[in-house]
Amino acid sequence: MNIAQNSFEKCIKCTICTVYCPVAKANPNYPGPKECGPDGARLRIKSLDYYDQALKLCTNCKRCETACPSNVNVGDIIAVARGKFEKKVINPKLMRDFILSQTDLFGTLSTPFAPIVNKITDSQIIKTVMHKTIGIDKHKALPKYSLGTFRNWFKKNAPDQEQYPRQVSYFHGCYVNYNDPDLGKDLLKVLNAMNIGLKLLNKEKCCGVPLIANGFHDKARKNARFNVKNMTEAVEKFNTPILSTSSTCSFTLKQEYPHVLDVDNSQVVDKIEYITSFLLREFMNGNAPKLKEINKTIVYHTPCHLERSGLAIFTIELLRAIPGLKVIVLESECCGLAGTYGFKKENYDVSMKIGKHLFETIKNSDADYAITDCETCKWQIEENTHLKTIHPINLLAQGLTV
Ligand code: SF4
Ligand code: SF4
Secondary structure, three states: OOHHHHHHHHOOOOOHHHHHOHHHHHOOOOOOHHHHHHHHHHHHHHOHHHOOHHHHHOOOOOHHHHHOOOOOOHHHHHHHHHHHHOOOOOOHHHHHHHHHHOHHHHHHHHHHHHHHHHHHHHOHHHHHHHHHHOOEOOOOOOOOOOOOOHHHHHHHHHHHHOOOOEEEEEEOHHHHHHHOHHHHHHHHHHHHHOOEEEEEOOOOOOOOHHHHHOOOHHHHHHHHHHHHHHHHHHHHHHOOOEEEOOHHHHHHHHHHHHHOOOOOOOOOHHHEEEHHHHHHHHHHOOOOOOEOOOOOEEEEOOOHHHHHHOOHHHHHHHHHOOOOOEEEEOOOOOOOOOOOHHHEHHHHHHHHHHHHHHHHHHHOOOOOEEEOOOHHHHHHHHHHHOOOEEOHHHHHHHHEOO
C-alpha cells in the first residue's frame, strides 16, 4: 500500500489546505483538497460511486501538503484516486491528454525536424484547430523543440568528462533533452569549473509527472521502474550522486515514485538530489567556481514542487552567492500552468486567474531576469510577462570567469 492510501487518517479537519489551494481560490466549482483528499478517500473506500470528477481540477501542485499541519499527503491521495478510479473515455480530450503527456515520444519525433515543427505549432491556424478539436487552448504556445537532443550532443563530450577527479550522474529529463540542451551544457560548464565531471545514466525515460497528472499511471509506473533500475546501476557502478536540474523531476523521482506510484526507490533515493542543494554544499565546503560580478537585478519565483520539497532556500542562497547580483525573492505562489494543466482549454481561465498576481508583480519589478527552477513556470512567466526567465544554472554559467 502506498503512503497516500492511508495518510487520510491523520487529517484533523482544520481546512488549512483549502485556504492554501490555488485552485479552490480561483474556481468555485472545485471542492478543495480536504473534500477531494482525506474526506473523499474515506468515502471511496466504501464505494467507487463516490469518485468525483471534480478531482480532475486539481493541478497536483502539492501546496496543500506544504500547508498541512498534520502531514497528510493530500495531493498524493487525489493523484492516486485519479489514477485508480478515473474512467478513460475515448474522446478528443483523451487524445489531447495523451499528446501532452508523451514527452519522450513527441520529443524523439520532433527534435530532428525542430524548425518545421516549431513553425507549425506556432501558426495561429494550427492553434485554432487544436483548440476546436482536441482542446489545447489557442492562447498557449506549445514548448519549442531544439534541433537535436542533449544526449546526442553529450556523446562527443563524454570522454573529456572522465578526466575530472570526481564525477556526478545527471538525470537530464525531457526538457533538457528535447527543448533546452543549453541548460545541460551550462551545467556541464559550471561543474567542470568546480573540477567535477558529468556522466549520464545509461538510459532514462520521462520521470512520469505528466503521465501522473493526466491519469496514465500504468505508463508512469513503467517509466519509474525503468528509471530506478538505471539509477541503481549507476549507483552500484560509480557511487555518484544523481543530480537533476528540474525541481519537478527530482521531486517525482524521490517522492512521487513511492507515494503515488508505489514504486520502491529506497535503494537510490538518498543519492538523488536537486542541483542547487548539491552546489550550495560544494560552495560552503570551499569548492565554488571563480565568478565575476553580475550587476543585474533578478526576481526569483519558487516552483510549487520545490516549495513542497523544502529546497527553495538552497536556490535562494546560491543566487545570493553570485557577486553583484541583486536578488528579490517573490512571494511563493503557483504560476498557474502546473505542467500540462494550463494548456487545456477548460483550465485556461483558472490557470490565468491563479497566475495573475505573480505576473503583475513581475511586470512591476524592473528586473533584468526572472529566475526559476522549473521549466513550466519559465514558460508561463515568459508568456505572460515577456521577461526573460532562466534557470539558476544559466545565471551561474554567465558568471564563470573561464
Ligand atoms: S490541512 Fe491537513 S489536517 Fe487540515 S484539513 Fe487539510 S488535510 Fe486535514
Ligand atoms: S495539489 Fe494543489 S490544486 Fe490539488 S488540492 Fe492540493 S493545493 Fe489544490
